[in-house]
Amino acid sequence: MPALDLFHNAAKQALIKDGWTITHDPLHLRWGRKDMYVDLGAKKLIIAERSEQKIAVEVKSFTGESEMQAFRDAIGQFAIYRSVLRRTYPDYLLYLAIRDVVYTSFFEEPIGQILIEDENLKLIVFDAEQEVISLWKN
Template identity: 90%
Template sequence: MPALDIYHNAARQALIKDGWKITHDPLHLRWGRKDMYVDLGAKRLIIAERSEQKIAVEVKSFLGVSEMQAFRDAVGQFAIYRAVLRRTYPDFILYLAIRDVVYSSFFEEPIGQILIEDENLKLIVFDAEKEEILQWKS
């Protein structure tokens, strides 16, 4: 099992507060002989449609030596997990959960915006102290 991100529990609590039921902690993926673990799996009942919405959430802190290296690692991991998830759990949508300070310092910049568009990154922006989701970016 991989080590938890430092903000794992804050992101988990934010999802619960937002009405999500945590179904996996972590969500195990396997492709070939490779095991992978997305931090969280969750679902929420959509009343209007009477169906379930399911998400997988990878939490990233961006606390490494280099913000660009952390970004490359996160985008690479996101792409790998998304490809495997589409084949193993096609009803789940993958999101990258990041703190609001990371979003404002990096993802609102042109480099972050172009990668959101070109790589179709889906983001959950949360406040780690309040354990609240501030916005969903798809």
């Protein structure tokens, strides 16, 4: 099992406060002989539609020495998980959960915007101190 991200619990609590039920912590994926672990799986009942929305959430802190290296690692991991998830859990959408300060400093910049668009990144932006979601970026 991989180590938990520094802000794993804050992201988890933010999802719970937003009405999500955590179903997996972590969500295990397997493709061939490779095991992977997305940080969280969650579901939410959409009463108006009488349906259930399911998401997988990969939490990233971006606290390393190189913001660009952390960004490359996160995007690569996201792409791998998304490909495997589509084949193993097709009813789940994959989100990258990041702190609001990371969103402001990197994802609002042109490099972040182009990757959100080109890589079709789905983001959950959360306040780690308040443990609340501040933005869903679909």
